[in-house]
Each structure stands twice: as C-alpha cells, then as structure tokens.
Amino acid sequence: xSRQAALDQVxxxxxxxxxxxxxxxxxxxxxxxxxxxxxxxxxxxxxxPKGEFLxxxxxxxxxxxxxxxLMGGLDRPTTGSITVAGERIDQLxxxxxxxxxxxxxxxxxxxxxxxxxxxxxxxxxxxxxxxHLSRAERKKxxxxxLEIVGLSHRQKHYPGTLSGGEQQRVGIARGIVTDPTLLLAxxxxxxxxRKTGDEILDLLQALNRDHGKTxxxxxxxxxxxxxSTRTLYVNxxxxxxxxxx
Amino acid sequence: xxxxxxxxxxxxQFNIQTIWQRKGSSAAALFGIAGVVxxxxxxxxxxxxxxxxxxxxxxxxxALIMRSGADSExxxxxxxxxxxxIADAEGIARNGDGALASSELFVxxxxxxxxxxxxxxxxLRGIEPEAFGVRDVDITEGRAFEWGKNEVIVGIGAAREFLxxxxxxxxxxxxxxxxxVGTFSAGGGISESEIWTDAGxxxxxxRRGNSFQAVYAKLQSAxxxxxxxxxxxxxxxxxVKVVRQTDFYADQSVAMSSLITGLGTLIAGLMGIGAVxxxxxxxxxxVSSRTREIATLRALGFGSGPVVxxxxxxxxVLALVGGVAGAGLAYxxxxxxxxxxxxxxxxxxxxxxxxxxxxxxxxxxxYAALIGLVGGMxxxxxxxxxxxxxxxxxx
Numbered sequence: 001x002s003r004q005a006a007l008d009q010v011x012x013x014x015x016x017x018x019x020x021x022x023x024x025x026x027x028x029x030x031x032x033x034x035x036x037x038x039x040x041x042x043x044x045x046x047x048x049p050k051g052e053f054l055x056x057x058x059x060x061x062x063x064x065x066x067x068x069x070l071m072g073g074l075d076r077p078t079t080g081s082i083t084v085a086g087e088r089i090d091q092l093x094x095x096x097x098x099x100x101x102x103x104x105x106x107x108x109x110x111x112x113x114x115x116x117x118x119x120x121x122x123x124x125x126x127x128x129x130x131x132h133l134s135r136a137e138r139k140k141x142x143x144x145x146l147e148i149v150g151l152s153h154r155q156k157h158y159p160g161t162l163s164g165g166e167q168q169r170v171g172i173a174r175g176i177v178t179d180p181t182l183l184l185a186x187x188x189x190x191x192x193x194r195k196t197g198d199e200i201l202d203l204l205q206a207l208n209r210d211h212g213k214t215x216x217x218x219x220x221x222x223x224x225x226x227x228s229t230r231t232l233y234v235n236x237x238x239x240x241x242x243x244x245x
Numbered sequence: 246x247x248x249x250x251x252x253x254x255x256x257x258q259f260n261i262q263t264i265w266q267r268k269g270s271s272a273a274a275l276f277g278i279a280g281v282v283x284x285x286x287x288x289x290x291x292x293x294x295x296x297x298x299x300x301x302x303x304x305x306x307x308a309l310i311m312r313s314g315a316d317s318e319x320x321x322x323x324x325x326x327x328x329x330x331i332a333d334a335e336g337i338a339r340n341g342d343g344a345l346a347s348s349e350l351f352v353x354x355x356x357x358x359x360x361x362x363x364x365x366x367x368x369l370r371g372i373e374p375e376a377f378g379v380r381d382v383d384i385t386e387g388r389a390f391e392w393g394k395n396e397v398i399v400g401i402g403a404a405r406e407f408l409x410x411x412x413x414x415x416x417x418x419x420x421x422x423x424x425x426v427g428t429f430s431a432g433g434g435i436s437e438s439e440i441w442t443d444a445g446x447x448x449x450x451x452r453r454g455n456s457f458q459a460v461y462a463k464l465q466s467a468x469x470x471x472x473x474x475x476x477x478x479x480x481x482x483x484x485v486k487v488v489r490q491t492d493f494y495a496d497q498s499v500a501m502s503s504l505i506t507g508l509g510t511l512i513a514g515l516m517g518i519g520a521v522x523x524x525x526x527x528x529x530x531x532v533s534s535r536t537r538e539i540a541t542l543r544a545l546g547f548g549s550g551p552v553v554x555x556x557x558x559x560x561x562v563l564a565l566v567g568g569v570a571g572a573g574l575a576y577x578x579x580x581x582x583x584x585x586x587x588x589x590x591x592x593x594x595x596x597x598x599x600x601x602x603x604x605x606x607x608x609x610x611x612y613a614a615l616i617g618l619v620g621g622m623x624x625x626x627x628x629x630x631x632x633x634x635x636x637x638x639x640x
Contacts, residue, residue, distance in 0.1 A: 095548050099248065102546025108510055113541040113637065117263035127545045129255040130248070174545075241292045 013098045021182065021214050022048035022071055027080030028237075029066050040066045042237040043080070053215045057243065063217045064234040065186055070186045071216060072105050073097045075091035078079040084179050102130040106175030108204075110131065110187035114159040114169040114174075121146065121155040130176065145173035148211075149203060165196035172203060178214065185217040191226050201227045252547055256555035261562055272532060274560070274620070275567040278613045279518045282571025286609040287579045288509030288598040290607060291310060295504045296596035298402075298435055303491035305467040306338075310460040310477060311500055312482045317497075318459045319349040323485070325455040331462065336473035337461045347376035350447050350477070354416060355442070356407040363421035364568045367403055367410075369418070371444030371457075379463045387412045387427030392443050395450075398427040400437035405583060416440060419450045433598065435494060461490070523620075539628045542635030549629035556625035557618060564617020568610040575609065576601045596636060 022076040024046040031038045033165055040063040048071075068076040070082055075087050076097075080089045084104060092100055106127075107113075114123045121142050121211055128138040146152045149169040159167050168188060187205065189197030205227050207213040217228060225231045235244045264271050310331050311321035323331075328348035337344045350371035355364040374392065390396035395418070397408045404425075409415060413423035423442065431437050448454065464473055467489075474487040539552055580601035628636075 043484045066634075073545075074637075096547050097548075098543065098548045100546075101544065109541075109545055109637065113537060113544075115538050117266035118259070126542070130252065130546045190460070 016103075020047045021050040021052075021085055022046070022070065022216070023081075023083040024067070025081045025083075025191055027067075027070060027077040027082065029063070029070065029075070035184045040237055041070075041077070042064075044237065044239055046217060046232070048214065050214055051208070051212050052230060053205065053228045054214065054217070055225035055231040055235055056218045057220065057222070057225050057231060059115065060220075060236035062234045063237050067234060067235045068184055068186055068216060068218050071182070072107060073101045097176060099130075102127060102178070104181040105182045106178065106180040108168070108171050108183065108185035108188045110176045110190040112159070112164075112171040112191075113169055114170055116159050117125075117157050119156050119175075120151060120162065120170045123159070123170055124177050127174060127178045129133075141177050145177040148207070155189065163196070164192050165199055167198050168192060168196075172200070176207060177213075181214065183213050183215045187218055187220065189219070189221060197224065205215045249548065249551060252551035252557075255553050256547060256551050257558040260559040262542065264559065266298075270534075271563055274523075274563045274617075275570070278564050278567030279571035279574065281519075281577070281616065282568050282609040283574040284512065284516055285612060286507070286572055286601060286605050287576035287599070288512055288607070289605050290575065290579050290601045292502045292505035292509060293602050293605060294597045294600035295505060296498050297600045298433060298498075299440075303434075303489050303494040304381075304463075305489055306464045306470070307490040308442065308462045308464055308470060308473060308487055309490050309493050310485050310487050311458070313486045315486060316347075319353075320325055320352070321458045323348070323457045323460065325457070327483055327485070328457050328460050330480065331460045331477060331485070334462075334473060334476055334480075336464055336469045336476065338465050342374070345375050345378040347373045347379050347461045348444065348457040349373070349376065349459050349461060350446070350451070350453060351453055352442050352607070353456045354418065356409060358401075358415065359406060359408050364407070365407065368439045369397070369416070369440050369447070370439050371447030372441055372445055372481060376441070376461065379461045379478040381432045382429045382436060384427050385430050387425075390426055393446060394443070395421060395423040395446055396426045397423050397440050397442040398429050399425050400439050400441075401430050402437035403440060403581070404428045406438075410440070418442075418447075423449075424425060448596045483529050509535050530560075536628060536631065536636050540631065540633050543629075543633050544637060547553055552623045553622075553629045556628065558623025559623045560617040560625075562612060564613045564620070565610065567617075568613025571613065572609040576606065602636055 015136055017245075020159055023043060027041055027044045029041040031040060045068065046067075056067060058064045066075065068092075070077055071084065073084075073092070076092055080090070081088055085101070089097060097132050102145070115126070118126070121139075124142045124145055125138050129140055129206075132136075133141065142155075143152070145154055149172050150172065151169050153165060154162060154170075156165060157166075159170070162170065172188075175185075183204075188204065192200060202216065204215055208229070210217050217224070219225050233240045233243045247443075272403040310323070311318060312323060317323035325348075328346075329345070332344045332346040332348070337346050339345065352369050352371075353366045354369045356367045358365050359365060377389075384398065385401055387398070390398050397416060404410045410425055412425055412428060415521045416425065425440075429437075444457065448456070462473075464470055470489055477483055477485055477487050539556075542552060543549065579599040585595070
C-alpha cells in the first residue's frame with residue numbers, strides 16, 4: 001500500500017480532515033482572586049482539525065477545563081484569539097456569543113446538568129427551542145437523538161429515575177440534537193463506573209467515527225483518552241504532546 | 246428580536262409549567278404573599294366600610310341646617326320659630342302633608358356593647374313625621390313607633406351591636422325605660438346606628454323645651470341647593486349654616502377613614518416590606534438551588550435577558566396567584582363583617598360593615614405583583630450575571 005493510500009485510509013477511518021475547525025492563537029487566561037492574579041493559560045496555541053476526537057488531559061487546576069470553556073464560548077481569553085469554523089468568537093458580544101453557542105456547540109457535562117423538572121425528551125429538546133423549528137420538527141430531531149444514544153424507550157423518564165449512564169446519554173443526546181459544529185465534553189465519564197463509562201466512550205467514539213462529529217474531551221482518565229484520535233496534555237497553562245512526569 | 250422573544254416565551258413556559266415540580270419553594274412564596282394581601286385588603290376594608298356607611302347616609306338633594314358655627318348636631322341649637330322659617334323656605338320639596346323638612350333632636354345615651362358589655366355612646370334622634378320622607382328607611386322588624394308615645398325604633402346596625410336594642414328590649418331615657426317596637430334599615434347608612442323616637446316626646450324627657458338641633462330638608466333637586474342655601478344664610482331672621490348632607494357626612498368620615506386607611510396602609514406597608522424580604526429570601530433560595538440549571542440554559546445559548554425575564558415572570562405568576570388567594574381570603578373573611586366604632590365628630594358609635602370593594606381587591610393584587618417583581622428581580626439578575634463556567638460547577 002502506498003503512503004498516500006495509507007494516509008487516506010487513516011483519514012477515512014478517523015474522519016479527520018485537513019480543514020482546521022478550531023484555532024487557538026496566543027491565548028492567555030488570567031483570573032483575579034482578591035489581589036492575587038492567577039495565570040491559568042499562557043500564550044497557548046492549538047489547532048483542531050474538523051472531524052478530530054481530541055482528548056485534553058492534565059492534572060487538576062492545569063487549565064484544561066478553562067481551555068475547553070474558551071473554545072466553547074463560555075468564557076473569553078484575557079489575550080489571544082479563538083477562531084471556530086472561520087469565526088472569531090473571542091470578539092463576540094455576550095448575546096452574540098450565546099447565539100453562536102446555540103448554533104455551533106454541543107456540551108456534555110461531567111454531572112450531566114439535566115433539568116430535573118423536565119423528562120428526557122424535553123431536556124433534549126431545550127437547545128431546539130432556540131431554533132426556528134416547528135414542534136413536529138423538534139420532535140423528530142429529539143427522536144433521532146434518542147435513537148442514536150439508544151434511549152428511545154426512556155424518553156418520558158425524568159432524570160431522577162434514570163441511571164448515571166442513562167442520564168449522560170440524555171446529556172449527549174442534548175449535545176448533538178442541533179447537529180452542532182463542535183461537541184465539547186468535560187469529564188463525561190468522571191461520574192460513572194468503568195463499565196458505564198466505557199459505554200459512553202463507545203458512544204462518543206461512534207459519534208466521531210460514524211457521524212463525523214468533532215469532539216474535544218477533557219479527562220483525567222488515560223483509559224478514556226485512549227479512545228480519542230489525539231491526546232494533548234495541559235500543564236501549567238501550556239499544551240504538550242507528552243505528559244509531564 | 247424574534248429569537249429574544251421566543252427565548253422569553255420558551256423559558257417562561259418552561260418555568261411556569263414546572264412550578265408544580267418546585268412546589269415547596271413556590272408554596273412558601275405564594276402563602277407569604279397571600280397573607281400580606283389578605284391583611285392589607287382586610288385592614289383597608291375597615292376604612293372603606295366606614296366611608297361607605299357615612300356616604301350611604303347622605304343624599305345630595307338633602308340639606309342639613311344647623312346653627313351657624315356648629316360643626317355637628319351636638320353643638321347646634323334651633324328654636325321652633327327658626328325651624329318653621331326654614332321649613333317654609335323656597336326650594337324644599339313638598340308632598341300632600343307639606344314641606345319635607347324634619348326638625349330633629351340629637352342626644353347621646355349609654356348602652357352596653359354586646360361584644361364587651363361596656364357602655365358606649367349611642368345616638369338617640371328625635372324626629373318629626375317628615376323624617377320618613379326626607380330619608381329612605383324601611384321597617385325591617387316590628388312596627389314604627391307611635392307618635393306621642395315613649396317608644397323607639399332602632400337601626401339594624403345598633404340593634405346588632407348593642408344590648409337591649411333588639412325588638413322588645415328597652416332603653417334608658419332619663420329615669421324611664423322606653424320600649425323598642427321596631428327595627429329599621431337605611432341603605433347601610435349612619436342612620437342604622439341610631440335610635441329614633443318622636444321629637445315631641447324626647448324634648449320634655451331631656452328638658453329641651455321647644456327647641457331642636459337641626460333640620461333635615463329634602464330639596465326639590467340637588468341643583469336647588471345653592472339657591473336654598475343663599476336664601477337661608479341671607480335671611481336676617483336666621484343665623485344658620487346650611488350644608489349638603491353628603492358633604493356633612495363626608496367631612497365627618499374624613500378623620501376616621503383617614504386614620505384607618507393611614508394605619509392600614511402603614512401596617513400593610515410594614516408587612517409588605519417583611520414580605521418582600523421573605524419573597525426575596527424564598528426567591529433567592531429557589532433561584533440559588535437552580536443556579537446550575539440557569540447556567541446550563543445559558544451555556545446552551547439562552548440569553549441572560551430572557552433568563553431574568555422568565556424568572557421574573559415566574560415570580561409574577563406566583564405573586565399573582567398569591568395575591569388572588571389573599572384577596573379572595575380577605576373577601577370571604579372580612580366582607581360584610583359588622584362592627585361599630587366611635588365617630589369622633591359626634592362622639593357616638595357608628596355601626597358599619599367591612600367593605601371589601603373591587604378596587605381594594607385590585608389594589609391588593611397589584612401590591613402582590615409588586616412584591617413578586619421586587620422579590621424576584623435581585624436573585625434573577627444575580628443568577629444571570631454569574632459567570633457560566635463557575636455556575637456550571639455549583640452543586
């Protein structure tokens with residue numbers, strides 16, 4: 001097999017294209033706690049190609065979640081720029097950033113962050129309320145998302161009656177229901193046992209492989225990171241290709 | 246703009262539909278506000294009831310003539326000659342028996358209250374037959390007193406509030422006791438707090454000779470009052486003051502209704518402040534427990550403005566339900582509740598019913614809405630201003 005054919009095969013398998021979806025350039029993020037300035041990220045650069053499943057690892061407080069929040073438009077960098085799908089998001093106003101998140105980002109949280117007063121299908125429907133879809137269209141999208149995560153039979157269940165793994169599946173369904181450009185997962189298996197965590201990782205992998213979703217996942221767990229197509233390490237506010245011993 | 250509005254609609258619908266799921270905190274806010282509104286409406290209904298009793302007593306086409314300088318019938322005095330001149334004046338309505346002008350005596354007697362057993366001042370009014378043409382009264386029980394006899398009829402308010410004024414009872418007049426032969430209603434007016442008898446028998450009992458204290462005259466129309474007043478006040482034979490009956494009672498009710506309304510507003514205001522803090526606390530607790538929910542919604546793309554407005558809408562709905570419940574409670578508990586209080590102008594008791602008017606109900610509900618809005622505003626703004634990344638990690 002020629003080198004080019006092998007590369008093509010790798011690209012086809014991982015669905016990673018050469019097109020850069022996320023570009024972080026010279027990003028720093030400082031927080032102020034009283035008179036103390038905490039430097040979380042320092043002149044960080046990162047490129048995430050479309051279709052990649054990137055794992056960000058690092059010790060607690062290393063800044064990996066902060067980086068994820070910056071790429072998801074939940075926070076803004078102190079300096080530097082962040083471009084997602086060709087759009088500079090670090091310069092958007094708060095309302096525009098909120099609208100951008102609704103269009104482009106799906107979030108998966110460690111503790112699921114489902115609304116306890118809504119059943120599974122209504123939790124999943126929430127991001128669709130920000131679109132112009134009709135009720136029937138929203139229902140169809142929700143059913144598709146439920147099908148993908150394998151929870152069609154639990155659509156009327158409230159979070160309190162679902163297991164941790166099922167809740168996280170609902171969280172993932174909510175994250176993908178709008179077919180976002182980018183899926184960001186912050187410790188998606190952090191609250192789950194190994195077996196359930198593996199099922200969630202299978203699901204994320206399938207979303208990346210079969211549906212071409214670009215996923216950036218923050219994790220502590222090397223086992224989870226091993227499912228990604230690339231792993232980077234955040235340490236003392238900087239990105240590294242290898243873990244720091 | 247559409248997106249903004251649709252977000253508000255979606256979030257508000259979501260918040261309101263799920264109020265039941267948060268029944269604990271919702272009920273705390275609702276009952277707190279209902280209590281405040283019930284007290285506010287209840288207290289203010291006292292003032293309204295007193296005002297209504299005084300206003301129902303007057304008719305714009307009825308004039309009250311007293312001695313010049315007198316502020317109440319108690320302080321007035323008119324001779325028989327003067328009352329005759331007044332009755333002959335142009336402008337007074339007439340029927341087959343003559344002018345509709347009743348010369349009257351007004352004295353105070355002590356009668357024990359049913360509620361406490363302590364003596365209270367009750368007005369005893371001596372009237373002339375024309376009084377029934379001047380005022381609109383109906384005998385509700387028994388019969389009218391006979392002219393020239395020591396008999397009285399009692400207003401239904403007085404009969405209810407005081408001992409011995411029921412049909413068949415007796416009242417002390419001088420050294421004698423006069424019999425109650427009937428009770429009467431007068432459209433909820435102040436007359437219902439009075440005892441009526443023949444002026445002709447009351448004069449000797451109180452050694453008033455042939456004098457009276459006031460003349461009540463039914464005019465041909467409300468418009469004829471200015472001319473009538475001018476004629477009497479410019480008549481050199483008279484030294485009198487002429488007032489419309491409505492104005493007279495309105496003046497009399499000002500002090501008491503202002504006192505009650507002022508006190509009521511003060512009490513309700515203080516309670517309202519307490520309720521605002523209570524509602525604030527409740528809403529803060531409710532919103533704090535939902536900080537992560539709100540942050541999740543914001544992370545998904547809902548704007549801070551719609552989040553604030555939807556939380557305010559939820560607070561408003563809770564407050565309105567509380568307000569309606571409180572107003573309803575006040576209506577069923579207080580409307581028509583009868584009591585008596587001192588009229589400081591006449592130093593006599595006025596029996597009246599608490600009056601929970603539509604305007605009071607509306608006032609109470611508006612007050613509830615204000616409490617809800619103020620109580621919900623601060624926690625809503627706080628929740629919307631918290632950094633999303635921080636709030637997402639709150640437990």
